[in-house]
Amino acid sequence: MKITTKSDYAMIMMVELTKQKKDQVLPLSAIADKYRLSLSYLEQLAARLKRNKLVTSKQGVLGGYLLAVDPTKITARQIIEAVGDEIYPVECTCPDNKTPKAKTKTTTNKVNKTLDSLRKYLQMHGGDIQLVEITPDNVVRVAFSGACVGCSAAQQTLEFYIKESIFSNCPEIIDVEAVNMGLADHTPQGIPL
Numbered sequence: 001m002k003i004t005t006k007s008d009y010a011m012i013m014m015v016e017l018t019k020q021k022k023d024q025v026l027p028l029s030a031i032a033d034k035y036r037l038s039l040s041y042l043e044q045l046a047a048r049l050k051r052n053k054l055v056t057s058k059q060g061v062l063g064g065y066l067l068a069v070d071p072t073k074i075t076a077r078q079i080i081e082a083v084g085d086e087i088y089p090v091e092c093t094c095p096d097n098k099t100p101k102a103k104t105k106t107t108t109n110k111v112n113k114t115l116d117s118l119r120k121y122l123q124m125h126g127g128d129i130q131l132v133e134i135t136p137d138n139v140v141r142v143a144f145s146g147a148c149v150g151c152s153a154a155q156q157t158l159e160f161y162i163k164e165s166i167f168s169n170c171p172e173i174i175d176v177e178a179v180n181m182g183l184a185d186h187t188p189q190g191i192p193l
Helices: 005-018 028-035 039-051 076-082 101-124 152-169
Strands: 055-058 064-067 127-134 139-146 175-180
Touching (some): 005 064, 152 175
Antiparallel strands (some): 055 064
């Protein structure tokens, strides 16, 4: 998946907002200064995030933005879609079956289809799962977000169930690893997709 500048800046903004104490606003100028980003561009993105009820704002000299929802309930998908970007896999541009990537593309499609069937259940319970990567040696790495991140026992049960589902649908996969990429990590690379 390719992340646009718009989505990247929006995720930076959301991560910075997660670092604030409850009900503490953060002026966009602080984010713009810290990361050397365009303030006017951040204002446009903040307006979109506000329309999608991910952030709220307070006006005035001491005004700024704060999260409108619990950060553990926010996914990168929500942020990306809120700013008007779409999520789609980047397809291989090589002719079919002419490169080693053709086999990987088939495997990726099978893994994504398996994860899609599991995602419906996870989302009903406040969680989500995304494919992070499939390594050249056929190890699948997935990321949990939302309710899945906070409970280690639930995550272990999910990992087992997900491994079994992937192994049965994709026998070429040799292992499945979970990488914790919840927004609660407070790092830009820690946002789930």
